[in-house]
Amino acid sequence: MKIKLLSILAGVGMAMSNVQPALAQAQTEPIKFALCYDLSKVYAFAVPQVAQAARDYAQILNQKGGIEGHPVEILVQDHGNEPQRGIECYEKMKREGAITFDFFSTPVGRALLPRAMQDNNVMISSFTGRSDAVDGDVFKWIFPIGPTYWSQAANNIQYIKSKSNNNLKGVKIAFFYLDTAFGLEPIGVLKTLAAKEGFDLQLFPNPLPGNNQSGAWSQIRRFNPDWVISWNLGNMHVVASREMKRNAMPMDKYIAVNWFNEVDIANIGADAAKGIKRGTNVVGGQEHPLIQQILKDLYDKGKGNGDRKHTNDIFYNTGLATYAPVFEGARLAIKQYGWPLTSDKMKRGLESLRNFDANGLIAPVTVTAKDHGGGGKTRIDMWDGAKWVPETGWFSAYDDVVQESAKKESAEFAKSKQ
CATH class of the missing domain: 3.40.50.2300 (Response regulator)
Structure with a gap:
């Protein structure tokens, strides 16, 4: 009996020794976010700063242990605002295991949208692309989080x-x-x-x-x-x-x-x-706590992912505004539905965002299965000769008109795909 018990314990010990590395590997497996961007042509005046911000934000998260224990990887590739190159980037990033895909270009995003939907892959289209994609009933995998055009x-x-x-x-x-x-x-x-x-x-x-x-x-x-x-x-x-x-x-x-x-x-x-x-759609300047932390922990130590001067630019802040909800959606997905993080879990994580404002960086957004936009709030800023001054608070207007337009356009899109 004693020998049998020892044999069982030994077997359990061997099983546990196999489980521990598996658990460690699961804890350290990265979450990959694909940024197929125009870094060289039409949008080259803005998009590199957006990518720089996403990388800086990921680095800050990784210094704190990542997202629910998983390091964040930002995969960036240039598509030159050309739909065919965007398709090539998308296919490559799929093979590399990206969990979300972002094209930051209205023409490229429009070209890739049907493919991402067919593949059941989460596509981020904040501040660009089709405005009717807020209709989550039709565009189930597309997330234009934040105000559309x-x-x-x-x-x-x-x-x-x-x-x-x-x-x-x-x-x-x-x-x-x-x-x-x-x-x-x-x-x-x-x-x-x-x-x-x-x-x-x-x-x-x-x-x-x-x-x-x-x-x-x-x-x-x-x-x-x-x-x-x-x-x-x-x-x-x-x-x-x-x-x-x-x-x-x-x-x-x-x-x-x-x-x-x-x-x-x-x-x-x-x-x-x-x-x-x-x-x-995002606060300007460098006063926000996240930007202050990035400056202190990265740029003051020579560890930033680009030129420091770009951190004082609304395009940089737009990159943070784009990925704050995405990273939070990934956190909610893992917290609620566990690892491994799949496209479906990521989708449900983003649809769990409630009144999220990234500590005052953006207007509060609430994303649901039906509304992938989050509310459509903006504000008007005015240049006073030295700085940008808010003329209004965050607000949305004519929601009925915007929603009616979205339903009409999305219905036409759905009909064309039947």
């Missing part, structure tokens, strides 16, 4: 309404946009709101490369708008500011899309840019 445009209209005695009838609004999928995205919602509120909307396309704007601004001057909403990128804003000055149009009537940063301000001139506004 539709929400941002609607919120800009609400801001203009608040500055027009809450009456938009007869108000002239020029929509000056880059003539690409990115620039075209908000037009449907703007037309719906114009019909609803009675303002005079006129559209002024800006063909690529976007820097020859004199003809468009001559037309805008003849329209004589009360406000200009600009859906342009990088140096296009700088050119637009010069054209506004040349056409004697006040800078404080210009509301830029969120892709307007501190470099643009410097190129316009801090004093010349005074009064200009932008819709934004």
